[in-house]
Amino acid sequence: MPLLVSDCPRCHSEKMTFDVLSTVPTGMQDGWQRFYEAFSVCRHCHRSTILAIAQSDYHAKDFLDENPPTALKGALNQYFNVEGFICLKDMGAEQPPAHVPDPIANAFREGAISIATGCWNAAGAMFRLAIDLTTKPMLPAEEVEGLNNRTRRDLGLRLPWLFDNGKLPGDLRGLSNCVREDGNDGAHAGTLKKEDAQDLLDFTSALLERIFTEPERIRLAQERRVARRAPKE
Numbered sequence: 001m002p003l004l005v006s007d008c009p010r011c012h013s014e015k016m017t018f019d020v021l022s023t024v025p026t027g028m029q030d031g032w033q034r035f036y037e038a039f040s041v042c043r044h045c046h047r048s049t050i051l052a053i054a055q056s057d058y059h060a061k062d063f064l065d066e067n068p069p070t071a072l073k074g075a076l077n078q079y080f081n082v083e084g085f086i087c088l089k090d091m092g093a094e095q096p097p098a099h100v101p102d103p104i105a106n107a108f109r110e111g112a113i114s115i116a117t118g119c120w121n122a123a124g125a126m127f128r129l130a131i132d133l134t135t136k137p138m139l140p141a142e143e144v145e146g147l148n149n150r151t152r153r154d155l156g157l158r159l160p161w162l163f164d165n166g167k168l169p170g171d172l173r174g175l176s177n178c179v180r181e182d183g184n185d186g187a188h189a190g191t192l193k194k195e196d197a198q199d200l201l202d203f204t205s206a207l208l209e210r211i212f213t214e215p216e217r218i219r220l221a222q223e224r225r226v227a228r229r230a231p232k233e
Helices: 058-066 102-116 120-138 149-153 155-164 194-229
Strands: 002-006 016-029 033-042 048-055 080-085
Touching (some): 002 048, 002 080, 016 048, 048 058, 102 120, 102 194, 120 155, 120 194, 149 155
Antiparallel strands (some): 002 016, 033 048, 048 080
16 A cells, blocks of 8 residues: 655644555646645544645656556655645635646636635736736737837736737627736735636636637647548558
């Protein structure tokens, strides 16, 4: 049976040994880093915890391809870091749309977790970050009339410019009103309410789906179409 050494969130014992009874894969990042939830039992208090673990050693990629965590013996800490544990913050947190780049997806997840735990200002800051990371690359590198440094820098000014110049789908403009000039949506002032955070969630979800999810789904469908019609060997 594999083991994990971690602090126990149930009895607060430090660097305690856990028996890992099962693991569930939850994702992969950068083509090699695997993430798991590990159902584990503390040897001190004998109570269970679901630990979130992340692969720490790139060079173990091929080995872990063939050997899932539950097939290993000894401590999993030589291959994985304990990132935390599953708790109230993970209940009902919305997941990012499919095919979103990792830095943007991570910001979205933090925003969704903040909404699930009632932290509206933190949610607003993380959704603004996801929108910022998505829209900055859409700006032309060259000088363009009407596109000054302030518009490039300020998300509340950048979005109208992108809509006006056909860089963003026009039917999202109404939803984008939740992002206002100079961060005057409460993210800086600390005055966001639940409805404000949910508006930012809705716009961010719709934006990411249109920019990343839908084009990738179409590309994959086209690949499948070509594969179906390829000559059989």
